[in-house]
Amino acid sequence: MNRSHVVSCTLAALAAFGLSGCGKEAPPPPAPQKAAPPPELAIKIGHVAPLTGNIAHLGKDNENGARLAVEELNAKGVMIEGKKLKIELIGEDDQADPKTGTVVAQKLVDAKVNGVVGHLNSGTTIPASKIYADAGIPQISPSATNPTYTQQGFKTAMRVMANDIQQGKVVGEFAVHKLGAKTVAIIDDRTAYGQGLADEVEKAAKAGGVKIVAREFTKNDATDFRAILTKIKGRRPDAVFYGGMDAQAGPMAKQMKQLGLKAKFMSGDGACTPEFIKLAGDAAEGFYCTQAGLPLERMTDKTFSERYKKRFNSEVQIYSPYSYDAVAVIVDAMKRAKSADPAVYITELPKTSYLGVTGRIEFDDKGDVKNGAITMYETREGKLNVLEVVGGAAPAAAEAPKAEAPKADAAKK
Amino acid sequence: MSWAAKDLGDWVETAKRDPRARWLGVALIAVALAVLPFVAGAVGGRGWVRIIDFALLYVMLALGLNIVVGFAGLLDLGYIAFYAVGAYTYALLASPHFGIHLPVWLVLPMGAGVAGVFGVLLGAPTLKLRGDYLAIVTLGFGEIIRIFLNNLNAPVNITNGPQGVNRIDPISFSNFSLARPVEVLGIDVPSVHLYYYLFLALALLVIFVSLRLENSRIGRAWVAIREDEVAARAMGINTRNIKLLAFAMGASFGGIAGGLFAGFQGFVSPESFILMESVVVLCMVVLGGMGHIPGVILGAVLLAAMPEVFRNTIVPVQQQLFGKIVFDPEVVRMLLFGLALVLVMLFRPAGIWPSTTRKRELAS
Amino acid sequence: MSAVDFEILLQQILNGLVLGSVYALVALGYTMVYGVLGLINFAHGEVVMIGALSTLSAARLLQSVLPGLPGPIVLLLSTLAAIPVCMALGYTIERVAYRPLRFAPRLAPLITAIGVSILLQNIAMVVWGRSYHSFPAYVSTEPFQVFGATMTPVQVVIIVVAMAIMAGLMFLVHRTKLGRAMRATAENQSVAGLMGVNINAIISITFVIGSALAAVAGVMVAANYSIAHYYMGFVLGLKAFTAAVLGGIGNLGGAVAGGLLLGLIESLGAGYIGDLTGGFMGSNYQDVFAFFVLIMVLVFRPSGLMGERVAERA
Known part of the structure; x- marks a missing residue:
């Protein structure tokens, strides 16, 4: 009696587990066949x-x-x-x-x-x-x-x-050459994305002779950045770069404005979204960001x-x-x-x-996109406006992308 | 569900008294466990074998936490830190990150040992704390460990920060690597199956140690502290050492599981060790039946498998009911998960499969 | 210390006070429930979130009906609309998920609390979507100067509201009949019941008041950061829990003190930890710093800054 109980329950448990596995893996219902060919x-x-x-x-x-x-x-x-x-x-x-x-x-x-x-x-x-x-x-x-x-x-x-290296280089060089920044403060959100990008920006900026006056950190679920922004304000940087997402960059831009931190604010593709503008409101004006790839328009x-x-x-x-x-x-x-x-x-x-x-x-031998276009934006009047497109094959030049290729390869080192 | 679990418990109780039934039961369970990955693999695909692998890791974690929470009654909300410590010990000592490639039989025990030391580090300052104060300190401890792992890439790169450690050596014994499929008696045994057997063996070891501990002097001392610390001290129990031992033992189980996780995944990053993971492991212990080893195992298996069962059933069920997908499956999955936690606790406050003593206490 | 350094320090202290008041607002609700019931209401952060999002919905509705209404009035009216929503929610949570477990093992309600928290998050995700919502500046967020540091009117409102609510709650708990019943329930439920206190009613009222506070806290947080999202409650709840424990959980004054202290620690920690450690640790260790202080406080005062010493059998 006992024995059979154990047997049946073990089998039942096993069957239950097995069945629970099979019910859902069943293939989806076959696609309805159209009357006309092709198959x-x-x-x-x-x-x-x-x-x-x-x-x-x-x-x-x-x-x-x-x-x-x-x-x-x-x-x-x-x-x-x-x-x-x-x-x-x-x-x-x-x-x-x-x-x-x-x-x-x-x-x-x-x-x-x-x-x-x-x-x-x-x-x-x-x-x-x-x-x-x-x-x-x-x-x-x-x-x-x-x-x-x-x-x-x-x-x-x-x-x-x-990848982060390609994009970070563009942002870093932009800060040096186009914004003419001498001092930069860098913030990241301690995610693999934010930290990776921020490190590359730091490298590129340093290579351009810029002084990194503050390296600060936040989290990808934070909303209050006043402490680190206040500290950065004390260092008076020309520009602030944030490696992270729009949900943080938006409030961050607002708080920069409230604290009277007048540095140029830059970020990568994670914050280069309409969402950022929505969250930052007026503080979004004069924000620079990059998107990997061509601008939508x-x-x-x-x-x-x-x-x-x-x-x-x-x-x-x-x-x-x-x-x-x-x-x-x-x-x-x-x-x-x-x-x-x-x-x-x-x-x-x-x-x-x-x-x-x-x-x-096009892909390079590693599987990275070759000569990926990177677009620099600036927000003006509540819109992301294209400043410049770095690398990449613009549609007009689409048939001759090879010419630009060496530059992108160099960027990947 | 609850009804079946109750009857299952009764059966096990009766079977325990008859040695022949017991052995037959053990043999049957052994066979069932041995063929489980093949059955699951054939019926549901290898994804299910992988889910079972993770369920076994959670069994180890839940049993480790059970020592702290279930036996010694110390609420720990940062348990996943020890899993992290074990995983990073393995990752740093067996990967190209430092170029160190120590063998598994060395790194796994080391992971357990290091995690044990961290257990004592957590236990020492918190000896006087109880209940919810202990909960917040352990929670803080778990976060501190994760934050350090996430940030120790500068000024000296130790953990590689948020990028995590990649290309960790797969678990292998001399030339036999679990990452490569093998052929045994004409049957292909894929990598996930091999890991299953290793995880099963270690889970059984952890279960065995837990069972032996439960009925040892130490185990009884833990329960005594849980029930009444003052009385326990009056009875001559060195509450400080016994509590620290609970933290260390629990932590070392977590450390082993962490090492296995690192070898299995081949990649670790701090986002695997967030607070929510600690909460999930705690839910496993409490939901299954705190302090009762079979219950805890059941809780771990159920909670590890439940989201995946939902993942695979929600779309077909919706198609059956409405003929189309009305709600996003992921939303329904998490809703059902939350609902299940609430309902199970409401209908079985002591857990799905509590120990008989607990049941009696509640009834009285 | 130069004038600039002083301005920065003052700004950091102000930052800390505002952040601390936010924590304190949420912590008050936490601690009230804990004080009466001895239960960590993990779902409290989620009620805060629902409060913020339903205020936002109410405000949008109100502005579409009456476009010309001034901002602060819109905010006030829509908060008043969100408060009953949260009250009903709090009542339901207690009635369904906690009351049946009042005599269950201590960890059972903790698990239902976690379950409720997951449920509410996902319900909110269905209702309000996955996107972040921008919370309009109904109360001005334009800064003004205070001795070289800046503050916004919203921040002033937050500090004032936090203090007012604390004072109100203290009056309620220590000076009214209802408060006496609450304290009696906290002391010993069965004896209080024998003395004619309607335990169930008192606990329900506690939850309802706590949830109303959560709604207010949610609005304040959303207004301060101009953002609301279905996930905002989790982090906030965690911080508030920390603040409540730091101050001595169950103690109203303690919750505010703990919140302010936590805010100051985080703010000053993020601002100065890098200089203190010679650049070895930066603002990435802000939370480590906060938890370290928490552990130190609890090592020397095991029941928090202002908590009563619990008897050995807690």
Whole structure:
């Protein structure tokens, strides 16, 4: 009696565990067949970003960008070997947690995705990249800017946006040459992104003979910066650089103004958003920031932001054009390889030369975007205005990107 | 759920009295655990094996915290710091970061040892504190450790700061690396399965040590302190040393789990060791049944698997119900997670599977 | 010390006082519930967040109906609209998640509190979206000069409101009949019950008052930083919890003292820790500094600055 009890309960527990596993992994219902040919080629593209937690708004933006690309490509009808491509986007939430990042990555590998767009943070992208590499599935991150991501030697790991080194150099040199700053204070939010970018800016500024008068720190969930700003005010810098996101940069700009700190305020792509202007209000005037990639209005596809707004009823935040392009780059490689098989089209990916909404996308031998354009903005009258575009292939010069290439290579050292 | 757990408990109690039933039970559980990754892998995919791997790490963590919270009754909200210490010990001593590549059998015990020392460091200044005062100090301690890990990249680069330590050596024994799949008797055993067996072995070791501790002089001393510290001291227990021992033991379990995490992931960064992780481990201990080892294991497995179960069921269920996706799956997942915490506690205040003594105390 | 150094120091002290008043506002709600019930209400930060966001919604509605209304009036009216929302929320939380567990093991309500906190965060994410909201300057955030340092009218309001609420609560707890019932409940629930105190009602009232305070605190925080977000409650709750413990949890004066002290420590720590350690540690160790002071205080005064010495059997 006892024995059978133990047996049955163990089996029941086992079965329960096993079953709970099988219920949800069942393949999605087959796509409804259209009456007319051509036959469909169903593929899956995974997308991963934090959709909960304090940067969920950016995560959702990334996912929306990828979703828009998928929907448009499906509507347009891409043909591969006589079959119409039907892409399904599997959007996952990694909670910006490295552990969940690998679980989700493994799940996508199990689901036999043909390619992955993501993750958002470098901290989740790097551990996940190993899993994709082992499975041979190409991964294109639209926003992980930590240089080590592509330095691991994985053929599968690529990104469509400039890394911290490329961007930091532009900001640093801008402060030296264009703003004529002699003294700079640098703040970062102690995330992999903010610290990485701030360090590169510091390097570039120092190389230009600028004195770093203060190196201060905050957190990516902070709202009060008055203590560090007061300290910086005492050092009287010509410019202040913040490496971090818009949700902090906005209040920071406001508090700078309230404290009477009159230095020029600069930041990277994380704060180069409409959200920043919304949060900073009047204090946003005269703010300089960079975005990796071409400005939206100079993008080859000028209607991107309108289409995005129409579809999701919200503004483009930062990285959705990149996740949009990442999907397109994957599909483009599939077209050229005439196959959606990761093992086949991965050989075509490094040869990519694709004109996306963020500019022409080509990869260097590590998988970093080659000669990524970096745009410098200044806010005037509550708008981000383009000051200059550094590097990159402007649409007009799109056919001759090679000329600019050596400069970008130098930037990557 | 609660009903099944209760009956399960009764069965186990009855089975304990019959030695033959006990051995058969053990044998069956052993077989079940041995084939589990293959069953899970075949049915749900390797993602599930990975989830089980993490669940085993959480079992170790929860059992470690159980010593501090469950046995000794010291509320610890910064437990994840020891996991971090173990992980960083492994990461720094077995990666290209410093160019040091110590073998696993050396770094894992070292991680446990270093974490134990940190446990004492936390315990020493907090001996006089109790309840919520202890909670905030341990919380602070956990944050202090994380902040140091996040910032010790300058002026001397020790931890590589927010960028984390990458390319950590996978766990390997001489030439046998767990990171590469092997073939045994014609069956392919992938890397996640290999890690499963290692984690299982160490989890069993941790369970064994916990069980032995529970019924030892030390274990009884912990419970005595939990129930009444003054009386315990009056009975001749050296409360200071016994409390410090609880912190050290609990911490060293966390240190082992941390080392395994580092080797498994190949990458550690401070964002893996945030406050919320401490809270989740505490939830596992309390939800499962504080102080009761099987309950704590159950709590750890449930809470580690629950978000993933939700992740995989919410979309299909919505499609069944509404024919389309009405709510974002991630929102529903976290909502259900929060709701589950509340409901389980409301209906089983002592945990899903509390110890029999606790149950009696509550009933009286 | 040069004049500039003095101005900077004064500014840092002002920064600390304002930040501390923000912490104190939230900590008052925390400590009140703790004082009566001995329960860490982890969801308190979330109630603060709901207070801020519902005020924002009410203000937007109000301005669309009556566009010409002056800012401070809009803020006042919409805060008055948000307070009942938070009160109802606080009442519900207590009724559903804490009351059934009043005689359960001590950690059970802590876990339900965490569960409620996760729930509220995600509900808020559904209702108000994931984006950060800019909180309009209903009360001016234009700075004025004080001996070379700057302050904004909002900051003055915050300090005044924090002090006024503390005084009001102290009067309530120590001078009114309701307060006496609260103190009796805190002392010993069953005996208080035998003396004719309606324990359930008193605890509900405590939660409702605490939640009303949370709404006010939320508005003040959002107005000061011009920002509101579904995630804002978590960090704030944590800081307020720290402040409450520092001052002696359960003690109203202690919560304010702890909040102010924590604010000053953070501000001065971030401002001067780099100079003190010769550049080895910077503002990145601000929290380490704060927690270190907390631990030191608790080592010498195990029940906080102004907390009563608890008997051995806490």
